[in-house]
Amino acid sequence: MNYVAFLIMRRLRAPLITLIVIWSIATLGYVIIPGQDNDGNAVRMDFLHAFYFVSYMGTTIGFGEIPYAFTPAQRLWSLFTIYGTVIGWFYSIGALVTIFRDQSLLNLVRRTRFSYRVARIREPFYLVCGYGHTGSALVADLAEHGVQTVVVDIDPQRIEALELDGHPFDIPVICANASDPDVLRDAGIEHPRCQGVLCLTNDDHVNLYVAIASKLLAPERVVISRVSTREYAANLASFGTDHIIDPFETFADYLTNAIVSPFHQLVYNWLASPVHRSLDSAHRTRQGRWIICGYGRLGKALQKRFDVHGLKSVIIEPDPEAREVSEDYHVVTGWGTEAATLLEADIRNSVGIVAGTPDDANNLSIVMTARELKPSIYTVARQNRQSNGPIFKAAKMDQIMNPSVIIAQRIMFLIKTPLLMLFLDSLTNESEEWCETLLKRIDAMVQGRAVESWSFTIDQQQAPAVFECLRRAEPVAIQVLSAHPHDRHVQLPALPLLVLRDKVITLLPEPDFPLRIDDQVLFCGLERGRTQMLWAVNNQNVLRYVISGYEGGGGYLWKTLLGRHRARP
Amino acid sequence: MNSEKVVFAFFILLAATLNFGFFVGAVHDSGHHNVYELFAALVISLIATVMKFGDRTHMGAVLLATSLVADLQLIIAAFVWGYAVNVGEPEDLQSMLTSVVSLSAGALLANITSVVLLVIETVTVRR
Numbered sequence: 001m002n003y004v005a006f007l008i009m010r011r012l013r014a015p016l017i018t019l020i021v022i023w024s025i026a027t028l029g030y031v032i033i034p035g036q037d038n039d040g041n042a043v044r045m046d047f048l049h050a051f052y053f054v055s056y057m058g059t060t061i062g063f064g065e066i067p068y069a070f071t072p073a074q075r076l077w078s079l080f081t082i083y084g085t086v087i088g089w090f091y092s093i094g095a096l097v098t099i100f101r102d103q104s105l106l107n108l109v110r111r112t113r114f115s116y117r118v119a120r121i122r123e124p125f126y127l128v129c130g131y132g133h134t135g136s137a138l139v140a141d142l143a144e145h146g147v148q149t150v151v152v153d154i155d156p157q158r159i160e161a162l163e164l165d166g167h168p169f170d171i172p173v174i175c176a177n178a179s180d181p182d183v184l185r186d187a188g189i190e191h192p193r194c195q196g197v198l199c200l201t202n203d204d205h206v207n208l209y210v211a212i213a214s215k216l217l218a219p220e221r222v223v224i225s226r227v228s229t230r231e232y233a234a235n236l237a238s239f240g241t242d243h244i245i246d247p248f249e250t251f252a253d254y255l256t257n258a259i260v261s262p263f264h265q266l267v268y269n270w271l272a273s274p275v276h277r278s279l280d281s282a283h284r285t286r287q288g289r290w291i292i293c294g295y296g297r298l299g300k301a302l303q304k305r306f307d308v309h310g311l312k313s314v315i316i317e318p319d320p321e322a323r324e325v326s327e328d329y330h331v332v333t334g335w336g337t338e339a340a341t342l343l344e345a346d347i348r349n350s351v352g353i354v355a356g357t358p359d360d361a362n363n364l365s366i367v368m369t370a371r372e373l374k375p376s377i378y379t380v381a382r383q384n385r386q387s388n389g390p391i392f393k394a395a396k397m398d399q400i401m402n403p404s405v406i407i408a409q410r411i412m413f414l415i416k417t418p419l420l421m422l423f424l425d426s427l428t429n430e431s432e433e434w435c436e437t438l439l440k441r442i443d444a445m446v447q448g449r450a451v452e453s454w455s456f457t458i459d460q461q462q463a464p465a466v467f468e469c470l471r472r473a474e475p476v477a478i479q480v481l482s483a484h485p486h487d488r489h490v491q492l493p494a495l496p497l498l499v500l501r502d503k504v505i506t507l508l509p510e511p512d513f514p515l516r517i518d519d520q521v522l523f524c525g526l527e528r529g530r531t532q533m534l535w536a537v538n539n540q541n542v543l544r545y546v547i548s549g550y551e552g553g554g555g556y557l558w559k560t561l562l563g564r565h566r567a568r569p
Numbered sequence: 570m571n572s573e574k575v576v577f578a579f580f581i582l583l584a585a586t587l588n589f590g591f592f593v594g595a596v597h598d599s600g601h602h603n604v605y606e607l608f609a610a611l612v613i614s615l616i617a618t619v620m621k622f623g624d625r626t627h628m629g630a631v632l633l634a635t636s637l638v639a640d641l642q643l644i645i646a647a648f649v650w651g652y653a654v655n656v657g658e659p660e661d662l663q664s665m666l667t668s669v670v671s672l673s674a675g676a677l678l679a680n681i682t683s684v685v686l687l688v689i690e691t692v693t694v695r696r
Contacts, residue, residue, distance in 0.1 A: 010623030017619050024612040047608060049650035500607075 001396035004108040005297050008099050009091040015092035022088040026054045026061035026081040033077050037068045057500050076131050098329065110174065115186035117172040123148050124193050126415065129178035130201035131158045133386045134226065136165065138198065141412055150187050152178045156199075179209030189214050189221065196222035196242075198411060204232040213243045216434055224414060245410050247403035253281065255354070255380060255399070259320045260309045263435035268424055270442065270451045271524060272413065289350040291316060292315060293336035294357035295323040298382055298401065302354060303329070314345040337365040343371055352378035356401070360388045360397035367397055419455040419522040424507055438508070445493050446526055453497070454530045455522040456537065465536065467542040470517050476547065478521070479511035483546040485535040492532055494525035573620075578687055580617040581632070584639065586681035587613055592673045599666045604650065607673065611643040615678070626692050635683040642676035 030050035034042045045053070049067060057078070070078065083190050099105065124150035128135050132153075139149050151173040153159055156187070159175045176183040178201060188194050197214040199207035207225045214223050224243040227233045236244050253376040258265045290306070292299045295317040306313045315329050316336040325331050334341030336355070347353070353370045355363035361382045379397040383389065393401050413421050426436065440450060458470065469476050469485050479500070484490035499506045499513065500520040506513070515521070523533065535542045544550060574603050587610035594601025621633040646669045653665035 006623045006625050008623070013619050013622050016622070017616055020612060020615050020619065024608070028605075028608065031608075046654060047604060047647070048650070048655050 004104050008102070008105060011095065011099050015095040019092050022081075022084050023058065026058070026077075026085060027051050029077045029081065030054065030074070032052055033073050034071070035068060036071050043320060054081065055081060058089065060086065079271050086124070094249070103202065111186060113175070114174040117170075117189040118150055118186065118191065121150070121172075121188065121191065121193060124195045125188070125191075125194055125310060126151055127152070127184075127197045127207075127214075128186050129153075129197065129199050131155075131173075132200065133287060134204060135198075135200045136161065137404060137408040138200070138411055139171065140165065140167065141408065142415070143171070145416065147415070152176060152187050154178070179206050180211065181213045184210065184213050185216065189217050194417070195217070196224060199223065199225035200407070204228055208232055208235060211236055212239060215239055221254040224411055225443060235500060241412075243414055245407050246301075247401075247406040248301045249298040250302055250406050250410060251401045251403075252298065252305050255302065255401075256305040256309060256311075257553065259290075259311065259352075261432050261435070262432075263432050263439060264427055266439055267427060267435050270439070270568060271420060271422065271453050272409075280302075286310070287351065289314065289346070291336075291342070291345050291347060291350050291353040291370075292334065293317075293355050293363075294355060295320070295325050296358055296380075298354070298356035302356070314350070318346055335362060335366075337362055337369060339369055339373060342366075342370055347373050347377065350374070352376065352380065355440070357377070358384055359381070361390075363424055364391065364395055406430055410507055417453060417455060417522075419498060419500060420453050420518055422500065422505065423507070423522055426498075426507060430507070442495060444497060449526060451524055452527045452530055453522065453524040455520060458517055458519045458521065463537045465540045466515065467517060467540055468540055469547075470515065471544060474547075476543075477511065478509050478513040478515055478516045480543075480546045481521075481533055481536055482506045482523075482525075482529070482535070485532055485542045485546060488546045488549055490530040492525065494523045494529035496521060497524050500521040519525050570659055571604050575688075576690070577617065577620050577632075577683040580613055580620060580685055581680070581683050584610060584636070584679070585684050586612040586642070587592060587671060588611035588639070588677045588680050592670060592677050594670075595667070596670050597663060599663070599669050601683065602670055602673075607657070607669070610673070611640075614639050614643055614676070617683075626629070628686065632683055632686055635679050635686065638681070639676040642672050642679065645678065667692065 020346060022142060027047065029048045030045045031047055032044075034044055037043050047068075053066060058081075060193055065074075074234045086166055101139070120391050126142065127150050128139055129152045131139065133153050135151070135153070138159075139151060142149050148169070150169055151159075151162060151171055153162075153175065154176050154177050156474075159173055162171065162173050172187075174183065175188065178187075178199075184197075189197060197210065199210045201207055201210075203229055207227065211225050214221055219240075222242045223246065225236050225241050226245050227245070228246065228248070229238060230246075232246050233249075254265070256267070276360070289312045291314045292302055293316045294316050295303070299315065299317070303313060303315065313329070314330045314335055315325060317323055317325060318333065318335050320331050320333060332345045333359075334344070336342060336345075342353075342566075347370060353366065355366035355370075357363055357366070360383060363383070367379045367381050370379060380399040380401060381392065381395070381397050382403075383403040386402075386404060389402075392402075417431065458466050460467050464474055466481075478496050480488075482492045482494045482496070484492055496509050497507070498521070499509045499515075500522075501516060501518070523530070536546050537543070587606055591602055591606040591610055614636060618633065619630055620635040623684060624630065624633065648667045649665055649672065653662050653669070657665055
């Protein structure tokens, strides 16, 4: 850190010593060389005059020959010193300019400004390491929701991209290696308002480094990391990384769920994605044989799940031996881009095809060929490069697997609605029938409109009215929150999904479930239900009304008047 | 052997000896004090100071401080000399030269401190 300042001082040594030496030799020369006054008497310059002359000569100001016109010997010496001092200046000034244009000095200045800006952040923020496709999408999304971020990336081009992205507020950014603990410290990992660290670099090893460093420097800080190999995932989990996101595993889960348990999947889709799908979409059967093209990370993750659920599959892989495909599977050697291979894989009797190779052109080709052979086939393609987005969209596949979108979406859920994530994760323990019942309940409530979800904690900030009530030991059942603030007999379009109390989860709490201080509650329903519910949650008078049906006046005057009025018999 | 340290030792010792050469003699007798020696002592002392720029060690920082003290004293001494010879009243010359010598005595003390520190540092080097 500070060593740059020392380095600059050290680099100043040579130019300064050069200047001192040239100046002193020149001065000494004028003192030694005898001159002449106007009467022809020999006089010598003293040090004062000599230094004065050298000073203005060396700086090329030039006041002329003082105190008397120079003798030829003095002029000869002047000739030497003029060039000597000019060279000295050039050298020193050049060295000085080099130092101030020095990249390490500029970096130091940038770094200092960055850490100063981070230290001054007053609102909660997230530290984002890696500003690639995922990082930039996430930062933009967070900025849209008014969440401050701090960005670290090693690639200067991405830093420039951030400066051009035009976010609604200033985002401190530094071009540095995120695996350096000093960088993390400057980026605010120990800052009291830092909410979490998102490790989104392309390099698993760097993510691992960042995660370890943040867990060591600030153990209570939430760490979310993307990962692309299972070894690193296990490694990250071993020291308590809070959320590990492998896009391939996540997508494989998603797709398998859609095949095996469509109702689970529909609950997920309704709550997690903004686009509403009809209840009937779950009935579209996709059970049958699937073709998996490419036995890479996606292919392996899918096959593993297909094995668990006993689904049938055919693998198309150009090099089955190198990919270590087990002998037990039905393997067709080839790319899958030509009809012959697909026919060999018996595409006419398959329900779906996954184009999961690491090459976008091949994936598109596989999907197009497959559709040609069997138009009704369910197509899933992996999109590797962000810039190919429009082409993939134009191909109108049933599903596109885009790793950076998957990671960004998942992290947004984790940050925005951690309770929703918890709810969706705990769904896996429930049966298909349970999910279907839940879906029917939700559908009856929203009637085909988009489902919203919202959550709050019963505390002084987020639910002041409920908090006040509970503090006075007046019981509040969860159903009163979903009563209409104008007419308490009308039910709001809101359904309590989950209550979290001391790490114990209660799914679909009963209507008379008594709330307690510090409970975290998750609701789903219509947007209208949310805004109306917040009335009762925040306003004591409204809450009193929905609990007891008694409409009390709010103001002090009104209360006293009312109190007197009631006191009279 | 650290050649940088050796060169620095040369300059700091030279500064001290030149300074001593200027200082030695009767305080009030200007004939005992050569102005060239003062000039040389000042130049060498400045060079020694610059050579300590950017030294991260504690000893380096202390040596920078002591040689800065010597510079300060010598610059003031040179200034007083120039003033006494060219500007001041002739009757003040004697007392001013005396103060030049005493200022250089202060610089000498700082230079001796530098030399002592240098010796200590050298002794502690094991190789």
